[in-house]
Amino acid sequence: MSTSFLRMEGICKNFGGVKALRNVDFEVNTGEIHCLAGENGCGKSTLIKIVSGAHQATSGTIFINGLEEKKLTPIASIKRGIQVIYQDFAIFPNLTVAENIAMNSALMQGKKRMNWKAARTLAVEAMSKIGAHMDPDILVERLSVSNRQMVAICRAIMNDAKLLILDEPTTALTHHEVSMLYDILRKLKAKGMAIVIVNHKLDEIYEIADRLTILRNGENVATGPLKEFTRSRFVHCMTGREIVDNLYIPEPSSEVILEVKSLGREGAFKDVSFTLEKGDVLGITGLLGSGRGEIGDALFGIHPSEEGSIFLNGKPINIRSIQDATTHRIGYVPEDRLTQGLFLTRSIMDNTVAASIEKYFVKGRLDEAKMDEVTWEWIRRIGCVASDSKAPIRTLSGGNAQKMVIAKWMNINPSILILNGPTVGVDIGSKSDIHKILHEFAHAGVGVIIISDDLSELYYNCNKLVVMEGGLSSGVIMTNTLREEELASLLHGNSLEN
């Protein structure tokens, strides 16, 4: 019988005048996987930080193992067995696996000497607990994201963890890696550990969670066993509005915008062909490293293709560099918007006009008024929540920032818009907004290409699909001939032959 490990009652947290949490109740039992869901800015991370001791609640009571914790400090939290794995894992890329795993507990025990042998033994022991196999002497910088996460988990369970909190653990993982992670979490759960996963991806939550707590605007809107939540109730609780996924079906057209013939680049992909007709939304998918992202890179000239040909509106074009791509009005929303898609410290306006700045360069000066006008036009049109066009763009939430990246490229009046992982780290509400925007653009004649591994995103938004595997393409598949489950097995390379 599972007992309550952590119980929080009536938690409030104010930052200045802002009420981040309002009267939140939250309970986690031993031996359960509890999912904490909610859109960006709903108070999830604040709640986690209170549990980890990084923040103090303004009011409310916290019980751990039935005992009230008057003042939960970070050290006290760790001593009670609470471990948080942050999104960036906070591990050392320049140290070995063994050191990373053993370091924290050695520091906690106040050790002065580095005992390499003990570190190795501990690491191997921790890895065997979760069924991971890594060379303890390898440097972490050589590990994949998923294995780095394993290292972080090993390090957390080293310290006799009773409650493991994972902050958006699946953002950077492929499907296969997610299921590996879930196997491990189930193992830990079977050993009686309480696990909290912060996530807002619906499919993943249904796969793993026992219970669910949904926060919205700092309030607990629903808690309960997963089976009490239908998908529509879940989405409704998260967003406060009804969101229905509809299959995207374009109006038939024979006007070809883009044609790609046996495109290839040594070591990345080869013999990729597809056509994009007016109104089409093409999805390119596959596992990480299958060549899906590289096709986008080739079309935008980041790593140009070496063979094959590209036709834009019937004319053959050559894309050897990013300049070539922008000359042909091809826009690219990169996978990592924070480092590649945005000038984080510059204003929303600067970011919006960044790709089309020459339009506003009149008589040797920049037409600021026009730039501002255009920015506001996009903010309205694209449904971005922003109060000031001059505010730095990093003040926007992930979803809103992503909308502005799309606006930046739409402002060049693109012929083709390529989006690599357009909704990674974006909450459900904004995600649905972004999809709606993309449909509109496709409808207006922009060739939209979505590179993604989010199944339902592909299924509901693309009418054509190219599945990549090991650099080879499946050919073009029409999504309306598939069911969502068939797509899933396609993605895992199961039935590529059929």
Place this chain on the structure above:
Amino acid sequence: MRSNIAKLATTNEAIVAYTIVALSMAIGIINPAFREFSTVITLSRAMLITLIFAVLQMMVIVSGGIDVSFPAIACFSSYATLRLMLSFDIDSVFFFYAVAGLMGVCFGLGNAFLIAKMELPALIATLGVSSVANGATLAFLGTREYSNIPEGVDQLSRSFLFSFTNSGGITFQMTSLILIPLILLVLAYLLLHHTMLGRGIYAIGGDRFAARIAGFNVIRIQFFIYMVAGFLASVGGVTFTILMRQGSPQNLMGSEMMVIAAVVVGGTRITGGHGTVFGTLLGVLLIAIVQNNLIMVGVPTHFQSFVVGLIIVLGTGITSIRAKRVANSSKV
């Protein structure tokens, strides 16, 4: 097992070692004099001071910082202490090292305060301290060079571990001062590899934020590093004074670039987090051979800076290409 050997054969250290072996063979073939044992003695003498500075620089760079103030600190503390000793008639090796060392620690404290507390970029902070120290030397201590080192201290420069007479009848003597960098190398290895403090230096060089979460006292570690660096800078300065039998306010200025180059050629990544004591030793050795022995094969002096520059560009190029390849390589 085989993969271990393959791994060892392609480390940064191994590549520098190959270069040293190849270069030595080339010089040795053209000029047989290089093959004599006397080369070891002359090279040791040439490397002595650089090695002391390289050890401190390596630790600073591993921690994610850089220190360009050590030549100025070395000059100030050794020159000031020497003048103190001359004016008060103090003749003690211990006094020389201890007082100069203390001054070095104070300068290091200044560096640490600016870098760890004020969070200034290390390059800017140490440039500033360097300028302050050098300016103070010239403004308050004068520019005179002293060759009247106190007798007891001066004796150390005439203390030798062993001597060797070559075929031409010239006697080479191995100075006892070589023990200082050798002991330092061992201590640095033990510190960096076998203490939590040492691993903390790597940890903050890898990810400062993660180090804080893991429970390292980042600020304390940085204070430790820069204070040790200041101390070692002074040790280098004093040793240089004794070795050269001359106290000068300026002699070491400008040596920082060559030291940083030797450290980086030895496989320490300028971005922090990676570097070994052994690699540093090899880096210093390589630069020393180029600087001192190319003349033996008839390479003109002005050409040597060209070759040193080339080695720096190639050496750092290889390190950074390797780092990039690791970043892009398929992960396990």
